[in-house]
Amino acid sequence: MIKAVILIGGPMKGTRFRPLSLELPKPLFPVAGFPMVYHHIEACSQVPDLKEILLIGFYQPNEALTRFIANAQSEFSVHIRYLQEFTALGTAGGLYHFRDQILGGNPEYFFVLNSDVCCDFPLQEMLTFHRGRGNGGHFTIMATEATRQQALNYGCIVENKDTHEVLHYVEKPETFISKLINAGIYLFSPAIFKHIKVVFQRNQETTDHEMNSVNRYDLYHPTKEVIRLEQDIFAPLAGTGELYVYFTTRFWSQIKSAGAAIYANRHYLNIYHRTHPDRLSNNGEKKPKIVGDVFIHPTAVVHHSATLGPNVTVGKNVTIGAGVRVRESMILEGSVLEDHCCILYSIIAWNGVVGNWARVEGTPNDPNPNKPFAKLDIPELFSDEGKLSPSITVIGSNVHIPGEVIVLNSVVLPHKELGRSCKNQIML
Known part of the structure; x- marks a missing residue:
């Protein structure tokens, strides 16, 4: 029997995804017509013998999340x-806190997936690779390749290219280590908990003064309960013969910023x-002109003279008027695009x-919509100098843009009515 655990984080995470995460939990944000985490669940459900999926995070269980889980089930x-954490516990802390629920039913293995990962989820191939490593007491990281700078x-x-054993692991190194990067999807045997337990007990034995001294500059590791898979578990396991890497050449990216959702939408x-x-x-x-890949929800009303695509998603109850042109964009539920x-x-x-x-x-990184983006070539909202980068324009919920107004490379927060055109701005 196999299980899957999806780490969905919580409201203190995903700040780069604002203003879209102001309205609903980031994992429920629709990409290619379906919530982000829906794609994870669909992929997990296709693995033979996978009997249970656990979502771990520290969102309050609201109506949207409860309804989504019921529908997906x-x-x-x-x-x-x-399973709701009482606070952010880190990528391994949540696993350890809910270890009894994960180990219930005595699973042979369990997948762990980060919810902000976007890919085509070769889980069955990863499982076959994992089983081919010999005894069941080892662990596998899915990896892909980046450029030297991206890494x-x-x-x-x-x-080790012959055995695929992980010899060395460094999280966000200051200098170049390798172009092989962690893809945020893992396959563990229950033996992983003995390694997490060692870190947990070490943290408990550390005095508050020592903890504050160690973590003074580390905002993501502030308490004794927080345990990180990457730094606290994988780095010590490297070179022990227990940690292996499954390499995929298939599409992979992360959805960290709001603009990254456009690129995930394209690939899904x-x-x-x-x-x-x-x-x-x-x-x-009597249908709109479709160019390339387009998803239109059955409840949307689109005028036959509109042109959509490539790479467009139109959500539930959207209305699109005559002569409208939409390209490389996402139009979410209830929006209205007036004529032309x-x-x-x-x-x-x-x-x-x-x-x-x-x-x-x-403004896209690559102006050619027919050429696939590099797997990780996703623009950030801000440049290194803190200035708004040429990127995706994001219009928050319940925003009214008047006729003949131009909005270019900007972010507009929810519940605004623009009175003028804007370029390279954040409209508060």
Whole structure:
């Protein structure tokens, strides 16, 4: 029997995802028509012998989360539970806190997935690789390849290329270590808990003064309860013969910032060709013109003279008027795009209104929509100098953009009514 654990974090995380995370938990943000964590659950449900999925985080269990879990459990016929942490416990602290629930039923292995990972989830292939390593008391990290510069922002892995054993692991190194990076998906045997227990007991024996001294500059490791898989578990396990790396060349990225959701949307739509071709819209009589991959929710109303695509998602109860052009964008539930407006490289959040002949536009890293982005080539909202970078335009919920207004490379917070055009601004 196998289980899966999805780490969904909590409201103190995901600040780079604002203003979109102001309305609902980040893991429920819709990408390619479905909540972000829905793609994880769907992939887990397809693994043979996987009997239970546990979501671990410190969100308050609200109506949206409860309803999502009930619907997913019904759709995929797999038992799903949400386990709420009393505070942020770190990527390993949450596992240890709920170890009894994870080990209930005596699973042979369990997957651990970070909810902000976006990929096509080769879980079955990873399981086959893991079982091929011999005895069941070892652990596997999924990894992918980055550029030398990108790798500095991730956990870097040095492996034995013959055995795929992890020889060295460093989280976000200051100098180049390896182009092989941690992809945030793991496969553990229950033996992982003996290693977490060692760290937990060591933390408990550390005095408050020592803890404060060690963590004075580490905002992500402030208490004795916090245990991090990456620094506290993987780094010591490297070179012991117990930690292995499964390398994937398939699509992978993270959804850290709001703009990154646009790139995840593109790739999930592309994956639908293989997994769910019925979700992709087609051209036809009295239908809008479709260019490339487009998802339109059945409840959306789109004028036949509109042109959508490539890489567009239109959410529930959206209304799109005559002559509208939408490209490389996400239009969320309840929004209205009035006649002849143009939306490019942007996210229009819930219940937004874009007026006649208005233009909302972001600046992509790569202006060619037919050329796939590099797996990790996702723009950040701010440059190193703290200035707003050319990136995706994000319009918060319940924002009204009047007719003939232009919004370029900007972020607009919720419940605003713009009175003028703006460029490279954050509209508070």
